Every structure is written in C-alpha cells, then in structure tokens.
Amino acid sequence: MNLIENVRVAIRALLANKLRAMLTMLGIIIGSGAVVALMSFGNGATSAITEQIEGIGSNLVTLLPGRFEGGGPDAAANADPLEYDDYVSIKENVPIAGRLAPSIENFGTVVYSNNSVNAAVIASTPEYLDIRNFEIELGRPLTASDNATGARVAVIGPDLGTELFGGLNPVGRSIKVNGVFFEVVGVTVAKGGGFGGSDDENVFIPIETGYKRLYGNSMVTNGKRTVSNVIISPLNADDVDQAMVEVERLMRRRRGLKLSDDLDFTLFSQNAFLDAFSAITATLTAFLGVIAGISLLVGGIGVMNIMLVSVTERTREIGLRKAVGAKRATILTQFLIETMMLSLVGGAIGVTFGWGVSTIVRQLDILDAQVTMGSIVLAFSVVAIIGIVFGIYPAMRASRLSPIEALRYE
Amino acid sequence: MTTEDAEDYVIDGRNLTKVYTMGDNEVRALDGVDVKIKRGELLSIMGPSGSGKSTLMAILGCLDSPTSGEYMLDGEPVHALGDNALATIRSKQLGFVFQQFNLLPRTSAMEQVSMPMIYAGVRGRKRKQRAEKMLQLVGLGERMDHTPAELSGGQQQRVAIARSLANDPAILLADEPTGALDTKTGIEIMALFKRLNREEGITVIIVTHDVEVAEQTPRVIHIRDGLIEKDVINETVVDIDPDSIPAH
Secondary structure (H helix, E strand, O other), X not given: OOHHHHHHHHHXXXXXOHHHHHHHHHHXXXXXXXXXXXHHHHHHHHHHHHHHHHHOOOOOEEEEEOOOOOOHHHHHHHOOOEEHHHHHHHHHHOHHHEEEEEEEEEEEEEEEOOEEEEEEEEEEOOHHHHHOOOOEEEEOOOOHXXXXXXXXXXXXXXXXXXXXXOOOOOOOOEEEEOOEEEEEEEEEOOOOOOOOOOOOXXXXXXXXXXXXXXXXXXXXXXXXXXXXXXXXXXXOHHHHHHHHHHHHHHXXXXXXXXXXXXXXXXXXXXXXXXXXXXXXXXXXXXXXXXXXXXXXXXXXXXHHHHHHHHHHHXXXXXXXXXXXXXXXHHHHHHHHHHHHHHHHHHHHXXXXXXXXXXXXXXXXXXXXXXXXXXXXXXXXXXXXXXXXXXXXXXXXXXXXXXXXHHHHOO | OOHHHHHHEEEEEEEEEEEEEEOXXXXXXXXXXXXXXXXXXXXXXXOOOOOOXXXXXXXXXXXXXXXXEEEEEOOEEOOOOOHHHHHHHHHHHEEXXXXXXXXXXXXXXXXXXXXXXXXXXXXXXXXXXXXXXXXXXXXXOOXXXXXXXXXXXXXXXXXXXXXXXXXXXXXXXXXXXXXXXXXHHHHHHHHHHHHHHHHHOOEEEEEEOOXXXXXXXXXXXXXXXXXXXXXXXXXXXXOOOHHHOOOO
16 A cells, blocks of 8 residues: 555545544644744844844944943942043054044933923044944034034934924024034934934034033043043954954053953943843744744644544444455554644644744734744644654554454444 | 365364453353365354354454464465464455444445555556446446445445455455345345355355344354354255345
C-alpha cells in the first residue's frame, strides 16, 4: 500500500467527521497562529526599538561628566563639568573620533504670543543636527556663521512648532526662549517616538548664542566655558571602540586622573545601549514564543486525545481492515498520517491566521509586526513534531489491536 | 498420506488447540480438533454458543494462531506464522463475511470492495474493474455508488460478500452470515454462497448455530466443548428457491 493511498484513506476518515476534525485542529491553529503572530510582534518591537536607537545618530558615543556606572546620580552631580575645551581638544587630537559636537542641554520656557511651552533647549555647533540625524523640513539649518556671530536664531522641532504656532509657518517668526527673542529659521523633520523624551519638541540654537545671550555665567566654571555633553560619531562602526579608548585616554589626562583613579566622566556608546535593548527584546520574543509553544503543546495533547477516542471508536473498522489484509505497519501509518494531516493542515491554517493577525496589526500601525521565515519554520517544525509524537501512541494502539477481538468489539 | 492427498485438502488442521488464560483459569476453547476440508467444498460448522466454533473459524481464517497443533493452508504451514505473514495470507487466500456486515460507514460500495485490493497492492484501474465485476457478480451492478445507509441489510451483506471476493480468495469464511437478516433475505444470501461455490469453485465455510442454514450445505461439522462432536455428510441437501418465500 503506497503513501498516496494511505493519505487518501486518512483524508476520507477525517472528512467523515468534519466538525470533530475542525475542533481538533483548533488547538493547533491557535497554537501555531500564536507562535507566528506573537513572534512577529516581538520582532516588530525589536526593530522599532532598534530603529529608535539608531535614529539618534549613527555610531554615536556620548561623553558625559560624572560616573554613571554604579556611582548613582550623586557621583554625576559632584563631578567636574565638561569644558568646551575638552571638545576642542578631542577634535584636534583624536581624528578617529570623526564628527563631534558639544552641547548645552537645558529645559527652557518657549513663548510665542499667548502660547508657552516647556521644551528642551539644545545649544550646539552646526554639526549637531547632522550627527543626530535631524533633517530640515522648512527653512534652513543652523550655520557656522550663525554660531560665529552668536545670532539669535533657532531651529525648532515640528511638534513644538505646532504647539506654539498652530497651523502657521513658524519660519521667520520670533519666539522668546527664557525671555530672550530668537528668530525661527527652520523646522526639523518629525522623527516620531523619541527615546527618553520626544525628539520633535526641541529648540536648537547656536552654542555661542547660548553662552552669550542665554546662559551667561551659569555655563562658566573657573573661567572656563562648560558643556553638558559632547557627542562623538566615528565615521565607521569599527572605529567606535578605538575612538572610545582614545577619548578616554585624552580625557583622563585633561582631568588629571591617575591610572589608579576612577573615571569621573562617562563614555556611553549607542551600541552598548542597542545591545542591552536587543537582549531585552530577544528575551521578550523568546518568552512570547514559549507561551505560544505551550498553547501549541496543549493543542497537540488535544489531538492525541481525539485520536485515542477515534481509535476506540473505530475498533471494528481496524479489525475489519486487518481481517482483509492490512498489516500492523499499514494501520500504524494510516493513523499516523491522520494525526499528521490534522497537525499540518491545522498548522497551515494557523500560520496563515497568525500572518493575517500580524498584517492587521501592521496595517493599523499598532506595531511594525514582521512575520519571519524563522517563525514559520519553527511553527511548522513544532507542529510536525507534535503530529508524530502525539500521533504515535494512538497509532500504535490501533496497530496492535488483534483482528478478532477488534471485530467482536461492541 | 501422500503428497497428492495433501494437495486435495485446502484446509488441513491437526490437533488444533486454543487455550485462553483468564486469571488462574484455563479455558480450552479448542481441545485438539482435526479438520480437513477439500478444495471446492461447501460446508457448515455448527455448534451452540461457547462451543468453540468461532475460535475454530478465527484459526482457520488466520485471524488467530492456535496454541498448539498444525495447520496447513493450501499446503503451506501457517500455524507458526507471525502477524504480518498472516495478514498477507488473509489478504491473498481468504475472504470474510460477518454477521454485522462490518462495512465502513459513509463509504460507497465501490470503495468497500476496493479496500482489500488497496492492501493487496492492486493498482487503480485494475482495482476499479475488479470491484465493478464483483459487485455485478453479487447482483449490485446498479448500486455501486451507494453507501451502507442507502442499502438494505441483504444488499449490505452482498457488498460484504463482494468485498470478500475482491482478491480472488481460495476460501470464503462466513460467520453467521444470515444472522442479522430476515428469512427470505437469508435464503437469498445462502443461494448466493451456493452459486459462488458452484460457479466460481470457491471453498465456502459457513459458521452458524442455525439448523436451517446447516441443512443447506452438503457437509456439516458439529462442534461442542472444543471438540468435533460429529462430521456428517448431508444426504438430503435442502435447496430452497428464494422466490418461494413471500416477502414481508
């Protein structure tokens, strides 16, 4: 008896009881659908977070004053601030650091007409916008001459623009930042989301303007201009580690730290951040996969249960088949194929269903859910294994029935 | 016994014993039965329930193996064969007809008859032709696509007989084939067995407790308590014309 005949016999047996076959498959459908859908959600979350982090800038390393590892906020607060000259020195002495920008980051009150918004004010050099991947939607970016002359010009985020101006074009209008007039010369392209605060509600001003017009002595310590942080963006991803080593060495020297001293500044790489979050989302995805896998397992047990009932119910049929010449292996194969068909057809429906759910979630813009080939292969492998593992026992029971006892079964 | 003699007997069982162990009790369902049946015979095995006749039929039909004794089927020793070898013999040499027909539900007559051929490895076209031929032989040429629910008891038993003939067996074993049928239909089925025996040369063994059935076969083996009580040749075989019985 060949495989095709066996499959036909199995299909006929399943079609003879359509409702039961459907209900049996339901567990497998839900389980495999859940594997595909939940893993696509996990992948969607991973890529969303990765995108957010990468959107901050490429190969970004941030130099901050204070020690953030284990020291807690006090250590940061008590540390010497970074100097503007640190930025100049890195720029001159560490070519591998690539592009870099110093910035003063503060919250300020931004006012236009009767509207007042508390927003992040970032005073930096013109490179800042580039390094942080901000693009200009309206007007122009900040320029080197804006910085050189300490011009009172600002580029604002699109959300801030909407909050201040409503539908009006912000470009060319005057806003007050902490009571100082600035002319809006540009609006950035919306980045969406944002990590630790929106990136679309910022006010960007030239750093010189910040020192001269806005912050005065508050950003000067011991006669030296200070900055909140310096962002560094090596040109190649491979250079990040080397750049961090060289910047650290330079900063140690500049801050007079001996080799035995702890660092009182932090070099924080975006990659480390990315790795940490990737680890979290990978765990999340695996967790979702395991939950879905458990439901698949329960579905498999349901299949076995029904197949055992089916074997008992069809005892006479099995006896008859044996009486007319079916061998043990033939009966075993027949029931195994029935279980496999239930599992695989259920798996196929479930994968399609999971795919559909994932597509709907993506279409509704809830999450950029991505169905991966891996999750489909995983779902099908588990389903196939379930088909065999949970099918083998009922099939063995069927194949071992003695023909005369089976025929006498009432 | 010479070789020629051995070939005469399609069934040659010697000292067939079947012992069932139930807890501490031994039940000797067959207690040393010798049975020889010639090719082309039509006979009944008779006995009350519990006599061992069903056990004998199971062993003769290779559905079960004897605890001891020898069984030569068509000259081949089969008493010591394993499950798979017995399945092959059942497939090629034996046809079964049961009291309860044992047809598959929701399955057409064509497919019922095809099933034993699937197990015997007969391919599609040939299988279909053979199944059609067998259904015509039992008088169901017009009802090949009907499922058991659409057939009368007699018609269902005819499908079962056609199925038993599918692989051209040497022996047809029928276990109370008329037990679930009314008198007229029972006689029709008996007439069909007699015709198959006469025209196709098939050895037909009918297991029954019904004297009226046994009266219609030329030889009757009586079994009681696991032993052959008597083995008689019917001098006056009753031959009833089914049409003489009024349908009710």
